[in-house]
Amino acid sequence: MSDKPMIEIKAVNKWYGQFQVLTDCSTSISKGDVVVVCGPSGSGKSTLIKCVNGLEPFQQGDIVVNGVSLADPKTDMPKLRSRVGMVFQNFELFPHWSIKQNLTVAQVKVLGRSQAEAEKKGLAYLDRVGLSAHVHKYPAELSGGQQQRVAIARALSMDPVVMLFDEPTSALDPEMVQEVLDVMVGLAKEGMTMMCVTHEMGFARQVASRVIFMDQGKIEEDATSEEFFTTPRGERAQHFLSKILNN
């Protein structure tokens, strides 16, 4: 791990009208860190991760990604986002495009790569997630787990410096969760910097370097995963853990 943080979240506050969804959130993620963000629904964890690539605006504080400040109005947001991979709960593959197009169009249109280069890269990642055979299919022809793996390959094709996962397995049938987690574990082991909103505590235990627990818009716990699972300090975190571990 290098000293310079990849993501620095500094005292972020966010409101929806009168309602405060994020309160004074601060944390920092170094290169190579795998940070799992968990917490009950409505705790603001998905909102926080969407703030990291500017899909959700925030009113106070700053987030610095790879040295670029999001609060700075001069920041070229599309450029910043092109280096931050994101995987969504509902996959969000583009249904009117084939898998190949899903993997290549952004590389060509956003990064300016040649079609050949984009295809080479996209197909390599598709192979990595084990779906080479489906390159000419359309998203609707794939299962949820397969779609999510393509979505991961799509994000990786952009050569991101960090990957954000927003509940990547929550919309999946139980038997498809593992295939997606396997891809994520592989990525983590290769040293990809990852921030994952997930309830998959097995995944957290296996690869997370840190676990952040959020409740009511606040970061209540921010500990190494070992600490978090052996001695969670807050009562809410303990309550949350006992609930999801018993399920």
Add this chain to the structure above:
Amino acid sequence: MNGFNWAELSTAMPGLMQGLGVTLRLLAMGVAGGIVIGTFLALARLSSIKFLSTLAKMYVNYFRSVPLLLVLIWFYYAVPMIFTLVTGDYLTIDVAFTSCAVAFMLFEAAYFSEVVRAGIQSISKGQFNAAYALGMTYPQAMRLVILPQAFRKMLPLILQQSIILFQDTTLVAAIGLVDFFRASYVRGDLMNLLTPYIILAGAMYFVVSSLAMLGVKQLQKRLRV
């Protein structure tokens, strides 16, 4: 009905075809122009810039609140006059056709913009987020991801609106432009065969519209799957 036979029809045919040409050109321009202008109107209407969205809303409300016939006549009489007032010159183009084409485009744009707006709003926010997350700009996200999906969903509605416009093109007779209906009417009047010619024209509009409507139904079925 005496005298309404193949010989008469074949004599009338070149005139009728010319009229049909005018009808189809007006239809094509009205639909194409209406969709293009309507798409920009829809984007303006959905814009977070208050000025733009208010302007687009006023435009749509205005054109949806006035009769098409009035718009046609207004463009035919007023626009050349304003042009002359402003420039001191006279319009040298085919005023009847051009003013009708412009009127149809602007009028239809108001209707198409509502169709496009609904289409854009039917695409989930997650698709926008996915496009943005890949580094796309707003125009890229719209052009590559959102609008292609929206238009696919809107196709039946666009066709439906086009069928209405196809029938509404007959209104151009009011300013003396000779479309298919007017050509049939004039020929019938001239040959004292008004009734059969009106029936013939009616049959043409009926058959084309019905076939298109059938197409819409098929399309809706296919798009549902």
